[in-house]
Amino acid sequence: MxxxxxxxxxxxxxxxxxxxxxxxxxxxxxxxxxxxxxxxDKVKIPGSAFDKPNVYEFGTSYEDIYLDLQQKDKSLYTQNGLLHTLDRNRRIKSHPExxxxxxxxxxxxxxxxxxxxxxxxxxxxxxxxxxxxxxxxxxxxxxxxxxxxxxxxxxxxxxxxxxxxxxxxxxxxxxxxxxxxxxxxxxxxxxxxxx
The missing domain is CATH 3.40.50.2300 (Response regulator)
Structure with a gap:
């Protein structure tokens, strides 16, 4: 294109x-x-509670974050849209920069x-x-x-x-x-x- x-x-x-x-x-x-x-400073995304975000280093791949959240609580992170978001992200580039x-x-x-x-x-x-x-x-x-x-x-x-x-x-x-x-x-x- x-x-x-x-x-x-x-x-x-x-x-x-x-x-x-x-x-x-x-x-x-x-x-x-x-x-x-x-x-x-870090990649912060919602966790199981407001005061418990999931925190990752920049450079951690979207794939690794996806797998981590899936393992922690697949239904929560499917419901709140994070797994969908990460799925989209990993199709665009490998990791947060x-x-x-x-x-x-x-x-x-x-x-x-x-x-x-x-x-x-x-x-x-x-x-x-x-x-x-x-x-x-x-x-x-x-x-x-x-x-x-x-x-x-x-x-x-x-x-x-x-x-x-x-x-x-x-x-x-x-x-x-x-x-x-x-x-x-x-x-x-x-x-x-x-x-």
Whole structure:
């Protein structure tokens, strides 16, 4: 499938498990050049109780997490959708990746919550730029549940389609994001950082 645009896009949430992966799947199907990441210290997903999350290191394969949860409580993790989520994830890539550990270059970094946005902007501001290329960091708040992740993926996909149609992204992005905010009734944060 040919790319719909040459924009290099990263979608970033906390654990690279739900929101970023749902958007990754959507954008990849549409033909975007997309990767996904998390910014957290560890990969945290719901456990048997609110205060007992399952915690894994970044780099642990989706397959291993799937098998671990299946062994711990197959019916719970089938019911809450985690096994389905992990099944989707392992078809897209092998394991959750941490944004702060990648050397990839992107034109647009899309974050799924404000604290992730803050972490990405801070990281980009503190690292030495490679070639001073402009990178747009855009946040759209998406609650971390399966239904919202799907809605969020639609919204991110719509926004990326709008951005892909620009002649000059750097000069047109503010107008595109303003139009997207009005259309989606979601507020957007936007910063420029350098790669």
């Amino acid at each position: 040919s790319l719909v645009s040459d924009l290099r896009i990263a979608v970033i949430c906390s654990s690279n498990m739900n929101r970023s992966m749902e958007a990754h799947a959507f954008l990849a199907k549409k033909g975007f050049d997309v990767k996904s990441y998390g910014t957290g 941490k944004f702060q550990e990648t050397n990839e270059k992107f034109d647009i970094l899309i974050t799924c919550e404000e604290r992730v946005y803050d972490a990405v902007v801070e990281y980009m501001d503190n690292k030495s730029p490679l070639d001073n290329a402009i990178v747009h960091v855009i946040n759209i708040d998406i609650q971390d549940n399966l239904e919202e992740a799907t809605i969020g993926a639609f919204l991110i996909s719509d926004m990326c389609m709008m951005l892909a149609k620009t002649e000059d992204l750097d000069n047109e992005i503010e107008e595109v994001l303003h139009n997207f905010e009005e259309k989606s009734q979601r507020s957007i944060l936007h910063s420029i950082v350098f790669n």
